Amino acid sequence: MRSGKEHHDVVIVGGGICGLATALALHRIQEVWHRKSAMQVKSTRIEEFRCLKRTDLIQALFDNLPVDSVRLGCQIVAVERDPSTSFPILYVHDGIIIKAKVLIGCDGSNSVISKSLGLGSLNSLPNCVIRGLTNYPNGHNLKSRFLRHLDGYMAFGRIPIDDNLVHWFVDWPYPNRDIDAPKDPKFLMELAMQQIKDYPAEMIEMVKSSDPSSLNLTRIRYRSPWHLVFGNFRRGTMTVAGDAMHMMGPFLGQGGCVAMEDAVVLARNLAQAMPMGLEGGRVGDGELKKRIETALENYVRERKPRVLKLAMQSMLVGILISSSSKIKRLLSLALLLVFFGGASLSYTRYDCGPL
Ligand SMILES: Cc1cc2nc3c(=O)[nH]c(=O)nc-3n(C[C@H](O)[C@H](O)[C@H](O)COP(=O)(O)OP(=O)(O)OC[C@H]3O[C@@H](n4cnc5c(N)ncnc54)[C@H](O)[C@@H]3O)c2cc1C
Numbered sequence: 001m002r003s004g005k006e007h008h009d010v011v012i013v014g015g016g017i018c019g020l021a022t023a024l025a026l027h028r029i030q031e032v033w034h035r036k037s038a039m040q041v042k043s044t045r046i047e048e049f050r051c052l053k054r055t056d057l058i059q060a061l062f063d064n065l066p067v068d069s070v071r072l073g074c075q076i077v078a079v080e081r082d083p084s085t086s087f088p089i090l091y092v093h094d095g096i097i098i099k100a101k102v103l104i105g106c107d108g109s110n111s112v113i114s115k116s117l118g119l120g121s122l123n124s125l126p127n128c129v130i131r132g133l134t135n136y137p138n139g140h141n142l143k144s145r146f147l148r149h150l151d152g153y154m155a156f157g158r159i160p161i162d163d164n165l166v167h168w169f170v171d172w173p174y175p176n177r178d179i180d181a182p183k184d185p186k187f188l189m190e191l192a193m194q195q196i197k198d199y200p201a202e203m204i205e206m207v208k209s210s211d212p213s214s215l216n217l218t219r220i221r222y223r224s225p226w227h228l229v230f231g232n233f234r235r236g237t238m239t240v241a242g243d244a245m246h247m248m249g250p251f252l253g254q255g256g257c258v259a260m261e262d263a264v265v266l267a268r269n270l271a272q273a274m275p276m277g278l279e280g281g282r283v284g285d286g287e288l289k290k291r292i293e294t295a296l297e298n299y300v301r302e303r304k305p306r307v308l309k310l311a312m313q314s315m316l317v318g319i320l321i322s323s324s325s326k327i328k329r330l331l332s333l334a335l336l337l338v339f340f341g342g343a344s345l346s347y348t349r350y351d352c353g354p355l
Contacts, residue, residue, distance in 0.1 A: 004095075004096055004097070005096075005097045005098075005099065006096060006097070006098045006099070007098075007099045007100075008098060008099070008100050008101075009100070009101045009102065010026060010100065010101065010102040010103075010104070011088075011090060011098055011102070011103050011104070012026075012104045012106055013076050013090070013103070013104070013105050013106060013107045013111075013112070013113060014105065014106035014107035014108055014111075014242070014244070015058075015062075015070065015072070016106065016108055016242065016243075016259075017054070017057060017058065017061070017242065017256045017259050017260065018106035018108075018241050018242025018243065018244070018256075018259035018260070018262060018263060019104075019106035019107075019242070020058060020061035020062055020065065021061055021259065021260045021262075021263035021264075022104055022106055022241060022262070022263040022266060022267065023061075023065055023069060023070070024061055024064055024065055024263070025263040025264055025266070025267035025268075025355055026267050026270070027065060027066065027069065028267070028355055029267045029268075029270065029271045029355065049145075049146045049159060049253075051146075051159045051160065051161045051167050052161065053133070053161060053165075053167075054256075057256070074092055074093075074094075075092065075093040076090050076091065076092060076093075076107065076112050076113075077091050077092065077093050077112065078090075078091040078112065078116070079091070079103065079112060079113060079116045079238065080116070081235070081236055081238075082099065085285060085289075086236050086237075086289060087099060087100060087101055087236070087237055087285075087289065088100050088102075088103040088236065088237060090103065100237075101237060101288065101289075101292065102237050102238075102270070102292055102296075103237065103238040103239075104238075104239055104240070104241055104266065105117075105238070105239070105240040105241070105244045106240070106241050106242045106244055106259070107244050108242065108243045108244055108247075109122060109221060109243050109244075109247050111240060111243075113238065113240050113244060114240050114244045114245070116235075117231075117232055117233065117234070117235055117238070117240065118231075118232060119223070119227060119231045119232070119233075119240075120223075120224075120227050120231070122221040122222060122223055122247055123221065123222055123223070123224050124219060124220065124221045124222075125220040125221075125222070125249060125318050125319075125322050126173040126174070126322050126324075127153070127171055127172060127173050127174065127220045127318070127321065127322040128171070128172070128173075128174035128181070128217055128218060128219045128220060129169050129170065129171045129217070129218050129220065129250060130169065130170050130188055130191060130192045130195075130215060130216070130217050131167070131168070131169045131214075131215070131216050131218070132167075132168055132169075132192070132207065132210035132211070132214050132215045132216075133161075133165055133166070133167055133168075133210060133211050133214035134165070134166045134168065134206050134207070134209050134210040134211070135164055135165055135209075135211060136164050136165075136166070137164065139163050139164060140160060140163070140164065140166055142158075142160050142166065143160075144159075144160050145159070145160075146158075146159040147159070150321065153172060153173050153321065153322055153324075154170070154171065154172040154195060155169075155170070155171040155172075155321055156168075156169070156170050156171075156195070156196055156199065156203070157169050157171075158203075158206065166206060168206055168207060168210070169250075170192050170195045170196060170207075171220075171250075171321070172195050173322060174217075174219070181217045181218065181219055182217055183217070185212035185213065185215045186212070188215040188216070188217055189207070189208075189210070189212065189215060191217070192207050192215070193207060193208065218250075220249045220250065220318065220322075221247060221249075222247055222248045222249045222311065222314065222315060222318070223245075223246055223247045223248070223311065224311075224315070225308055225311045225312045225315060228246060228307060228308045228311055229304075229308065233245055233300045233303075233304075234293075234296045234297060234299075234300050236289070236293065237289060237292040237293060237296065238296075239266070239296045239299065239300065241259065241262035241263065241266055242255075242258075242259035242262055243255060243259065245262065245303070245307065246258065246307040246310075246311055248310060248314040248315070249314050249315065249317070249318040251314050251317035251318050251321065252310060252313060252314050252317065252347060254310055254314070254347060254348075258306065258307060258310060261303075261306070261350070261352040262299075262303060264352050264353070264354075264355050265299055265303055265352055265353070266296075266299045267355060268353065268354070268355055269295040269296070269298045269299040269302070270292070270295045270296075270299075272295065272298075273291045273292065273294050273295035273298070274288075274291050274292070274295065306350060306352075309347070310347055312339070312340075313336070313339075313340045313347065316332040316335055316336050316340070317332075317336065319332040320332040320333055320336065
């Protein structure tokens, strides 16, 4: 067990899509602070489905970060506020204590930071998803289209990633919700095959030929929209982003995208509140704290309507697919038609603004 104290300006907990994107956005902002130039990173609007391998996205974000800004294998076990300065203190599994001026919790669905903010626990749907990747060495000849087939309580879909690789998923009510999600690839393959046994041979072959190491079963959990309305997403200079803030079911395929929007909006608000940077302004701790709090408050205010709308839409699609109650399904369909234009993809046209 190590011991010791460290001091950092900004600590981001979590090295998933959100944590790495937030780190990158803050580094881009810091470059502007240092160069004092007016760098603008414009967000672009591309209206198309594009499938990326999660590991490629994570690697691309990671590769663009300075090596010394990332610490691997660091598990945060608790956080609290420093009674004298009110800045956050983090406790690491190996005994290290980290004092930070800004703490951003991007630690996903079981977030320690969300818990310390008092956010309620996540809800779960009866469904789970098995995902896999299938490689076609001579090309798959599929159109670059997202295909999803709904069949009662089950959904089966696929989307090509490139000319050789196809991502597929099966989503259905999974009865054994009390045990740990199984990981054995052979078992997962059999489970997936059972669900699609009546599908065309081409689909069955795709699942059968998938890379066993890519198979993964996930239970579907989400933060309820009411938690998003009433939840407290900031305390002092501590906040959350990504799934730690707004975990949603995968029905719209937007969780990772909104996590990257969070990163841009958070970095922009911090930059606007402190144009000279955390240290560059040479302001006292009290003034610094006030400015960070304002920036984080503005960030939360800006993100709430966006994530609330997505969370509502995703929850309604989830109920429509998975609920055993006909009334609930009809009600969900009606609400989707009235408030979200049915199967409209308008949520993909959101612009979170430049960095
Ligand atoms: C089946 C499925 C399909 C999906 N499809 C899509 C899609 O098509 N498009 C899309 O945009 N999104 C999709 N999503 C959602 C997307 O995967 C998530 O929203 C996204 O990964 C969230 O990123 P995150 O960084 O917030 O959290 P995570 O990816 O969960 O990362 C959290 C990180 O924090 C670390 N961590 C956790 N606790 C601690 C701790 N105490 N101390 C230190 N580190 C910690 C973890 O190790 C992890 O690295 C899908 C999700 C599922 C389940």
